[in-house]
Amino acid sequence: xxxxxxxxxxxxxxxxxxxxxxxxxxxxxxxxxxxxxxxxxxxxxxxxxxxxxxxxxxxxxxxxxxxxxxxxxxxxxxxxxxxxxxxxxxxxxxxxxxxxxxxxxxxxxxxxxxxxxxxxxxxxxxxxxxxxxxxxxxxxxxxxxxxxxxxxxxxxxxxxxxxxxxxxxxxxxxxxxxxxxxxxxxxxxxxxxxxxxxxxxxxxxxxxxxxxxxxxxxxxxxxxxxxxxxxxxxxxxxxxxxxxxxxxxxxxxxxxxxxxxxxxxxxxxxxxxxxxxxxxxxxxxxxxxxxxxxxxxxxxxxxxxxxxxxxxxxxxxxxxxxxxxxxxxxxxxxxxxxxxxxxxxxxxxxxxxxxxxxxxxxxxxxxxxxxxxxxxxxxxxxxxxxxxxxxxxxxxxxxxxxxxxxxxxxxxxxxxxxxxxxxxxxxxxxxxxxxxxxxxxxxxxxxxxxxxxxxxxxxxxxxxxxxxxxxxxxxxxxxxxxxxxxxxxxxxxxxxxxxxxxxxxxxxxxxxxxxxxxxxxxxxxxxxxxxxxxxxxxxxxxxxxxxxxxxxxxxxxxxxxxxxxxxxxxxxxxxxxxxxxxxxxxxxxxxxxxxxxxxxxxxxxxxxxxxxxxxxxxxxxxxxxxxxxxxxxxxxxxxxxxxxxxxxxxxxxxxxxxxxxxxxxxxxxxxxxxxxxxxxxxxxxxxxxxxxxxxxxxxxxxxxxxxxxxxxxxxxxxxxxxxxxxxxxxxxxxxxxxxxxxxxxxxxxxxxxxxxxxxxxxxxxxxxxxxxxxxxxxxxxxxxxxxxxxxxxxxxxxxxxxxxxxxxxxxxxxxxxxxx
Ligand code: UDP
Ligand code: LCN
Numbered sequence: 001x002x003x004x005x006x007x008x009x010x011x012x013x014x015x016x017x018x019x020x021x022x023x024x025x026x027x028x029x030x031x032x033x034x035x036x037x038x039x040x041x042x043x044x045x046x047x048x049x050x051x052x053x054x055x056x057x058x059x060x061x062x063x064x065x066x067x068x069x070x071x072x073x074x075x076x077x078x079x080x081x082x083x084x085x086x087x088x089x090x091x092x093x094x095x096x097x098x099x100x101x102x103x104x105x106x107x108x109x110x111x112x113x114x115x116x117x118x119x120x121x122x123x124x125x126x127x128x129x130x131x132x133x134x135x136x137x138x139x140x141x142x143x144x145x146x147x148x149x150x151x152x153x154x155x156x157x158x159x160x161x162x163x164x165x166x167x168x169x170x171x172x173x174x175x176x177x178x179x180x181x182x183x184x185x186x187x188x189x190x191x192x193x194x195x196x197x198x199x200x201x202x203x204x205x206x207x208x209x210x211x212x213x214x215x216x217x218x219x220x221x222x223x224x225x226x227x228x229x230x231x232x233x234x235x236x237x238x239x240x241x242x243x244x245x246x247x248x249x250x251x252x253x254x255x256x257x258x259x260x261x262x263x264x265x266x267x268x269x270x271x272x273x274x275x276x277x278x279x280x281x282x283x284x285x286x287x288x289x290x291x292x293x294x295x296x297x298x299x300x301x302x303x304x305x306x307x308x309x310x311x312x313x314x315x316x317x318x319x320x321x322x323x324x325x326x327x328x329x330x331x332x333x334x335x336x337x338x339x340x341x342x343x344x345x346x347x348x349x350x351x352x353x354x355x356x357x358x359x360x361x362x363x364x365x366x367x368x369x370x371x372x373x374x375x376x377x378x379x380x381x382x383x384x385x386x387x388x389x390x391x392x393x394x395x396x397x398x399x400x401x402x403x404x405x406x407x408x409x410x411x412x413x414x415x416x417x418x419x420x421x422x423x424x425x426x427x428x429x430x431x432x433x434x435x436x437x438x439x440x441x442x443x444x445x446x447x448x449x450x451x452x453x454x455x456x457x458x459x460x461x462x463x464x465x466x467x468x469x470x471x472x473x474x475x476x477x478x479x480x481x482x483x484x485x486x487x488x489x490x491x492x493x494x495x496x497x498x499x500x501x502x503x504x505x506x507x508x509x510x511x512x513x514x515x516x517x518x519x520x521x522x523x524x525x526x527x528x529x530x531x532x533x534x535x536x537x538x539x540x541x542x543x544x545x546x547x548x549x550x551x552x553x554x555x556x557x558x559x560x561x562x563x564x565x566x567x568x569x570x571x572x573x574x575x576x577x578x579x580x581x582x583x584x585x586x587x588x589x590x591x592x593x594x595x596x597x598x599x600x601x602x603x604x605x606x607x608x609x610x611x612x613x614x615x616x617x618x619x620x621x622x623x624x625x626x627x628x629x630x631x632x633x634x635x636x637x638x639x640x641x642x643x644x645x646x647x648x649x650x651x652x653x654x655x656x657x658x659x660x661x662x663x664x665x666x667x668x669x670x671x672x673x674x675x676x677x678x679x680x681x682x683x684x685x686x687x688x689x690x691x692x693x694x695x696x697x698x699x700x701x702x703x704x705x706x707x708x709x710x711x712x713x714x715x716x717x718x719x720x721x722x723x724x725x726x727x728x729x730x731x732x733x734x735x736x737x738x739x740x741x742x743x744x745x746x747x748x749x750x751x752x753x754x755x756x757x758x759x760x761x762x763x764x765x766x767x768x769x770x771x772x773x774x775x776x777x778x779x780x781x782x783x784x785x786x787x788x789x790x791x792x793x794x795x796x797x798x799x800x801x802x803x804x805x806x807x808x809x810x811x812x813x814x815x816x817x818x819x820x
């Protein structure tokens with residue numbers, strides 16, 4: 001980064017440059033470090049460091065001068081510091097993905113560069129001294145086991161792993177001494193249900209293949225480009241070619257030329273095009289286990305939100321893309337996508353107790369549900385995603401059998417979702433030797449401050465030890481990782497990413513993770529989801545509007561009475577509405593938004609507030625966080641006398657009606673507000689923007705990337721309610737004086753969506769990844785095996801024990817096993 005002030009010279013490490021910097025402000029720094037250490041052992045976050053600095057250097061001008069210098073740069077890039085007097089160990093992050101660790105002696109300001117491991121030990125000293133100094137504490141080091149995978153070097157390359165991998169693949173293929181036959185072997189292995197595709201054994205060496213390609217290409221060139229493959233299929237087979245090259249002579253010729261060129265000298269662009277055409281993907285399994293996974297009446301239930309929406313939309317997009325590819329390959333094959341989730345016998349009116357369900361708007365895709373078994377029988381009820389670990393191993397075994405039975409073949413790609421789905425996908429992919437992808441939706445570790453070092457405080461409630469171990473297993477076993485945004489991997493200038501937070505961390509008393517994952521691993525890829533545009537379309541598309549819902553929505557927003565579905569009312573129908581919708585989780589911060597609104601007179605005078613989320617009777621909820629949020633909402637309504645300006649609507653399950661609700665809010669010239677303390681991606685943001693609703697969304701996480709602040713919407717700071725509610729009020733004040741302002745924002749939001757966030761872009765990218773990384777894993781078999789063995793040990797010795805600590809409900813919650 002060359003943008004700011006006295007940046008380090010490239011070759012300088014912090015350890016090299018810090019002594020000088022300290023020397024220059026020795027007087028102040030001695031005071032400052034004395035402050036750091038006076039309170040004894042502790043962990044300081046960035047803001048604590050800054051607060052101490054402020055107190056140590058009282059003179060503002062002095063302080064600013066110091067902050068403008070190198071020291072300021074170092075301190076402002078410091079994420080946290082572990083104080084173990086007389087030492088202060090700093091974790092400095094000069095750029096996304098880059099960390100340096102230094103230890104400073106507060107007495108004499110001596111600086112020493114240290115390794116991640118030593119930094120972690122300092123941190124552990126604060127929490128568990130005995131364990132920290134035990135030479136044989138458990139250390140996990142994936143970096144040491146994975147030494148052959150080439151890594152990227154630039155922050156700007158993070159998330160673009162496919163590109164990098166294709167480059168490395170090209171150069172490997174070009175190195176004739178090495179893997180010259182790797183591509184040939186791969187082509188020979190392609191088949192559908194045992195029938196060869198592309199080539200057969202006749203072309204079992206490169207010279208034969210290359211010669212045959214020339215002959216066949218010439219032959220195909222002489223035909224009319226639309227000649228169907230069947231017309232010349234027999235002749236091609238005599239030469240050693242099988243189906244899969246294309247549906248017409250024109251297409252076949254192109255694909256053959258691509259392969260010839262790659263065999264002559266591979267380059268990344270040609271290689272990727274070739275691989276995007278290879279017939280190597282017909283069956284896909286997608287795991288999404290927790291929550292209520294269904295197609296109707298489930299959204300908004302605990303643990304049931306965007307992940308379900310994402311997967312159903314993803315399936316539709318993938319199937320469409322697969323069908324098109326298969327047609328162009330000239331094959332007559334039925335692709336199958338199976339979403340595998342848990343079966344919940346006590347389904348609460350949803351279809352979550354059905355074993356098999358076709359997926360709407362697809363031709364060949366299904367939901368397959370497999371129950372949670374234990375020795376006590378089948379678990380009847382919903383179980384929180386935090387308590388799900390004891391069931392997963394058995395689930396993986398049962399699911400594998402059912403899946404093979406349903407597909408009548410091994411899948412070509414297994415995609416996991418969230419910790420539970422990812423772990424099960426790892427177990428299954430490993431067992432069957434299939435390409436594996438993972439998706440996190442949210443990694444919980446970064447959502448709760450110090451959830452790793454303070455795991456003992458969290459474990460009873462959240463079982464993070466199981467979760468973080470499972471996450472590490474899956475990240476490392478995956479052939480590729482699909483993320484929604486850059487920040488998910490490597491954060492932003494000031495804030496580490498969700499995956500980055502797994503680079504080096506420690507759970508004192510349990511294990512020290514010296515290297516958990518590297519964000520420079522080329523397995524990381526960004527493929528952002530979209531929203532179903534046949535559902536979420538702009539409010540201006542008059543002829544498409546779902547008028548049938550208008551009366552219901554009018555009632556939902558404006559009727560005066562309280563009932564099961566809504567409480568509170570809106571006195572002034574002429575005001576614009578600010579609207580939010582989410583599960584009633586703490587992190588979603590809906591109650592925070594209500595509080596900002598409640599406290600801001602100006603905002604209250606400008607707009608009404610409508611919230612969709614949860615329900616009103618805490619006694620009805622089984623979810624801890626939901627219960628406390630419900631209570632908080634009620635007390636805010638009372639305390640700030642919100643009735644008349646605020647409507648609280650219970651969780652909504654019909655996405656068609658919801659889409660019309662977004663559009664109705666747009667009719668009032670209102671806005672969508674997403675106030676989450678942290679949001680991994682934020683589908684509601686995309687939905688609102690697709691409907692043409694100007695959007696204010698949290699600057700913590702995905703939305704910060706989706707929206708360009710002030711251009712296609714606005715960022716708000718969930719930790720600064722005053723500033724946020726002011727920003728919203730400013731917008732509406734401006735709209736009063738310049739009504740065009742609202743329209744401009746609405747249009748700019750839509751433009752942003754169409755350029756970057758659609759499912760078509762997504763599906764194409766993901767299938768290309770499946771193809772390339774599938775080949776990559778074959779090429780790196782030995783490395784893969786070493787890692788698998790290491791992972792297996794971690795699973796068997798560590799994860800299993802942790803999962804056993806998670807309590808399971810009593811006998812009454814289980815139904816006895818049916819006789820086999
Ligand atoms: N949603 C809904 N009803 C509700 C709350 C949420 O239909 O009462 C939908 C919302 O439209 C979106 C999804 O659930 O499609 C929430 O996804 P998001 O990514 O915003 O958050 P998540 O719940 O996955 O954390
Ligand atoms: C889970 C979340 O928490 C959201 O941020 C995402 O938008 C959703 O999953 C879909 O990926």
